[in-house]
Amino acid sequence: MLRKRLIFTLLYDNGQFMLSRNFRLQRVGDILWLEKNYNFSKIAFAIDELIVLDVSRGEKDFEAFCESLKRLTEGCFVPIAAGGGIRSVRQARELLRSGADKTVVNTPLFQDADLVSALASEFGQQCVVASVDVQMASGGDYRCFHSNGGQGLEGSALQNLSVVERLPFGELYLNSMNRDGTGQGYDISTLGLLSAGFSRPVILAGGAGNARHLAEGLADSRVDAVATAHLFNFVGDGLQSARKQLLDEGVNLASWAEVENASA
């Protein structure tokens, strides 16, 4: 049986890893902090995938991001997706050479569909993760945003997503800006923004604070994977114990042998 997935998302900003709350960033620590407090080589064995996004708001230092990615992904035997500011096939290739298996795009979905197509034909659709940020307005209607949540799109999210759905990509990362970093749980109703026939894997993101929230997201039949970027709530052994709890509850996640058994 195809398993569902638990994904950890890291938000990178000029050498620092960040907590985002409703897209406002709090600096948490650098790669040393992460290695120390997440014991990274171990945490990799509690997740099914890692996503690393450069969310820095100003000028991006792409080379430094690639360097960090290399260091992060060494000894990390899970699929890794990376993105944030990809504006060319060349940049995507750089990320793939720095340890990424997939690329994540957001702004180009709305502003440069040709780039999305070029990435898909160069690396295959499975190599492109479409990341969409949606925000619910006071009236209950959703809108799509791009550029780190800085730019809202004309029209409803429903309309904008129906256009995005026609692009060549392998997976959709659907993130609620209202719930982002709040620990209030996922906004399940964002899944209703997808058309009935949408048949590619969906990663639900934004709002998870604890294992219960992860389980709630995974329980929805439209959800293939849940992601959390909450650097605080899952610090230390947080991800390991969340995964263990989910497995104990019978959630359909993969299991694998303890790390010691694998090493040579």
Next chain:
Amino acid sequence: MSKNQEPPVFWCSNCLNMSTRPRITFDDRGWCNACQWMEKKTTLDWGARQEELKEILDKYRSRTGGFDCIVPVSGGKDGSYVSYQLKHEHGMHPLAVTVTPALALDLGNKNLRNYIDSGYNHIQINPDARVMQILNRQGFIEKGFPYYGWLIAIQAGVVRLAVNLNIPLLFYGEDGEVEYGGSTESQNRAMYDINYMKRIYLEGGHEKVLRSSGLSDSELYFFLFPSEAELAGRQLHITHWSYFESWDPYRNYLVAKEHCGLQEAEANNTGTFTNFSQNDQALYALHTYMMYLKFGFGRATQDAGIEIRRGAMKRDQAINLVRLYDGHYPEEFIETYLDYYQMTPGEFDAVLDKWVNRDLFAKSGGRWAPLFSAR
């Protein structure tokens, strides 16, 4: 060396409130009264309390355009939320009041400006800074309260202003005792009086600090509660917003950033993992550090408790955060503190040594290190 046993303290079995917290009680499940209150809040008849609020507001709502209520604000999330609710949801005419703290931080000043600019009438009370310094210093030494002078002024000075301007309602944010653990006497009581303020918030004995300062009544104007004679015939109802509506600091934060221009700090505040509360004054970090030395819990424990009670994390997740962040020595402010209190490092450390709980801490390398670990 003499102590190899962990001190006889325990933690709430739902959050991480410690048995050392003043006035705290636990039930037979080991839940502290803040967590019991959280449970009660889910079944409480809030409709009845909202009715009660409506009645009070209807009774006092100004028809002339004058102020009908006072809300103490700092530009932070809670005062901003309460004044937003009163003005925009209840059609009241609040006067926002800030008592300027000592060692105000740039971010706090900016947030206060943003708050005022988002559309509020506002008065800033600037008590004599020299007097505030004397009282803060004395409070630090004699009570282990680094901003005791300010703490007095945000009660006494604000009450005085309400009386002087003849404004009948005074809304503080939350009842900290009820919400975060402590006395439950005000759980089912909307209004409270000046004596409760003195006893609970100033922990008694504030008059002693004022008198021993040697300052005159005139200098102490904003630190002295109005006398019985001054209060006679005046309408003044003091209450907490948290009595009328389920208190959720995180919701307040979300509303304040959306409607009142609240900005967070770029990184976590000293001694905790959050960046969106208590950004207005440098002495807050010392205040929570003193709390840590006295009782064994700091700012991260408090923040984690809020996160647990609002359902954002579980206790085991909170333990990781408390172990990582709680009780950090406010290194970056020490020079500022010494300069403010006019103390030598030795004198400053002597105050910490005076207030530290030696059952909980032992000195190691010049710093107090805990003999316990949250569990």
Next chain:
Amino acid sequence: MGVSETLVIDYGMGNIWSVVSALRFLGATPEVCSDPGRVMRARRLVLPGVGSFRRAMESLQSSGMDEAIRHAVLKEGSALLGICLGMQLLGSVGTEDGETKGLGLIDKRVDPFTSAELSGRKIPHIGFNQVVPAPGSRLFQGFPEEPDFYFVHSYRMPADIPGARVSRCNHGVDFAAAVERENVFGVQFHPEKSQTNGLALLKNFLAV
């Protein structure tokens, strides 16, 4: 230069770095190689790959790598492990981007999942899925029943391959998750992305 121990074939398709990194983690000393002359004499070969079947074959052919691999496997008895697209390339024909001849080391076509097979399941087939190891499999030696491996693909090799040990996976239909015939091995999943399970499988390959 003597016989190379383990070569990872670099022909410009996909993330070879993580395969190398996993092999190193296991204590091997893999070399990345794009020289058909060296591939021909290697003791052990890994053929990774992500992307289109047609472009991959074109790339192998243009450098003569296809013949080098066939020579190594058929004449020198080198052990070969194809990963993901690398496994599909072992087949006779691929149909991605039009029909293309494969390396022909396993006599089987590679076609997309059909919608009838999928009956509502999503494509690409992404994520960890359970594999039922073939009896006597060398790659899965010492594994528990139905271990999880990470897949990401839209094309598959059918599970009925005469003369080969086929470990199966199901995504609406049974397909070949792994194939083994003498010194030819292929895995549709990514062992280098399959946590400790993948590492243990690679360790088994290094021992054949």
